[in-house]
Amino acid sequence: MASATAATSTPHSILLQRPTSTAAPRTPTSLRLPARAAKISCTAVAAPSPSSPLTGAGERGVYNFAAGPATLPLSVLKKAQAELVDYRGSGMSIMEMSHRGKEFDAAIKKAEADLRALLAVPDTHEVLFLQGGATTQFAAVPLNLCAGPSDPTDFVVSGSWSDKAFKEAKKFSAAAVAWSGKDGKYTSLPPFDAIKQNPEARFLHICSNETIHGVEFKDYPEPKNKSGILVADMSSNFCSKPVDVSRFGVIYAGAQKNVGPSGVTIAIVRKDLIGNAQPITPVMLDFKTHADNASLYNTPPCFAIYICGLVFEDLLAQGGLAEVEKKNAHKAGILYDTIDASGGYYICPVEKSVRSLMNVPFTLAKGADFEKQFIAEATKESMVQLKGHRSVGGVRASIYNAMPLAGVEKLVAFMKDFQARNP
Numbered sequence: 001m002a003s004a005t006a007a008t009s010t011p012h013s014i015l016l017q018r019p020t021s022t023a024a025p026r027t028p029t030s031l032r033l034p035a036r037a038a039k040i041s042c043t044a045v046a047a048p049s050p051s052s053p054l055t056g057a058g059e060r061g062v063y064n065f066a067a068g069p070a071t072l073p074l075s076v077l078k079k080a081q082a083e084l085v086d087y088r089g090s091g092m093s094i095m096e097m098s099h100r101g102k103e104f105d106a107a108i109k110k111a112e113a114d115l116r117a118l119l120a121v122p123d124t125h126e127v128l129f130l131q132g133g134a135t136t137q138f139a140a141v142p143l144n145l146c147a148g149p150s151d152p153t154d155f156v157v158s159g160s161w162s163d164k165a166f167k168e169a170k171k172f173s174a175a176a177v178a179w180s181g182k183d184g185k186y187t188s189l190p191p192f193d194a195i196k197q198n199p200e201a202r203f204l205h206i207c208s209n210e211t212i213h214g215v216e217f218k219d220y221p222e223p224k225n226k227s228g229i230l231v232a233d234m235s236s237n238f239c240s241k242p243v244d245v246s247r248f249g250v251i252y253a254g255a256q257k258n259v260g261p262s263g264v265t266i267a268i269v270r271k272d273l274i275g276n277a278q279p280i281t282p283v284m285l286d287f288k289t290h291a292d293n294a295s296l297y298n299t300p301p302c303f304a305i306y307i308c309g310l311v312f313e314d315l316l317a318q319g320g321l322a323e324v325e326k327k328n329a330h331k332a333g334i335l336y337d338t339i340d341a342s343g344g345y346y347i348c349p350v351e352k353s354v355r356s357l358m359n360v361p362f363t364l365a366k367g368a369d370f371e372k373q374f375i376a377e378a379t380k381e382s383m384v385q386l387k388g389h390r391s392v393g394g395v396r397a398s399i400y401n402a403m404p405l406a407g408v409e410k411l412v413a414f415m416k417d418f419q420a421r422n423p
């Protein structure tokens with residue numbers, strides 16, 4: 001097993017000891033070690049047992065902190081693997097069969113039903129499985145919701161992604177910045193009454209979680225526009241916690257962070273907003289095309305939708321999104337606590353009240369060279385893809401639903417150990 005090999009061959013293998021799975025983490029072993037602990041090499045490290053917290057990503061030999069595409073639940077991957085060659089007795093993989101056949105029809109219907117159950121999606125809203133990534137929705141939303149390019153729209157620009165959404169919307173609407181966090185380097189969110197909403201705006205757009213900057217809305221502003229429409233890009237915190245869908249005109253999310261592989265984008269659209277797209281709207285960007293055809297107008301991303309369906313089943317089996325949110329809050333809590341207790345060694349620039357439970361960006365006060373060293377040593381310790389986004393640098397730990405608690409426990413133990421060795 002890959003993890004057993006990793007456990008015996010890395011210099012800091014003490015960190016690979018089975019972490020505790022209890023809610024209150026023990027003082028990490030590394031803190032009790034002398035400053036030169038990295039030179040100690042232990043060979044008798046316990047390999048993960050099936051019941052240990054290392055099962056999951058740990059069983060694969062790495063904890064994957066990627067921002068997306070990101071780690072998926074091992075149980076989902078194993079189920080997909082078991083069904084890959086012969087999908088449920090059909091003699092075909094789900095990639096090889098008609099999207100209009102009974103097997104795929106059942107898979108997409110089940111995926112939609114389970115997502116509706118997870119998010120308690122009301123009957124007033126359509127669930128659409130689309131293509132083109134969340135980036136395509138940056139254009140599709142104003143194309144569907146505005147009568148023409150002179151219709152005003154409002155954007156809260158809280159980071160790179162909402163900035164991209166705003167810039168794209170300018171092509172298809174009279175988009176305005178209702179609030180910008182740029183001067184504060186995107187480390188905060190506005191008090192809601194500081195958002196300068198245009199009553200004539202067709203919608204107010206937010207990004208519920210900025211994947212690069214790590215700011216997350218904990219509640220949502222009321223749209224003050226006459227249409228009463230709030231739109232959210234939820235790509236990086238979709239299905240990480242319960243959301244009152246009825247408050248939104250449109251929610252959209254690329255799947256590749258919390259719910260599946262890249263290739264499918266999920267949109268949840270209030271039904272009365274469908275059917276009024278601008279005349280120039282390409283058929284593939286018109287919500288009506290997909291709503292009228294149950295997301296089967298053309299060939300959908302079948303495999304991606306199938307995997308999302310398996311993830312939805314897994315989230316329901318965990319007890320639903322309220323349970324999932326508790327786990328996410330605990331994981332993020334121990335990571336932020338470690339940063340805040342480091343005496344300024346690690347710095348998370350984001351205002352505490354809006355820190356993301358999904359993406360935790362931080363820097364090292366000692367500078368970029370130490371960040372490089374930190375990332376390189378973490379990689380040797382099997383904690384991979386921790387590099388901050390190329391636009392901001394630093395370190396970023398993405399800890400989506402499928403990141404096991406053991407992965408975050410191992411990261412915080414490593415952070416304390418790194419600090420002790422490099423004071």
Ligand code: PMP
Pocket residue numbers: 068132133134135136161207209210211212233234235236254255
């Ligand atoms: N919005 C957010 C919040 C994102 O994190 C991303 C991707 N990282 C996007 C939009 C763009 O998504 P896609 O690559 O699916 O177009």
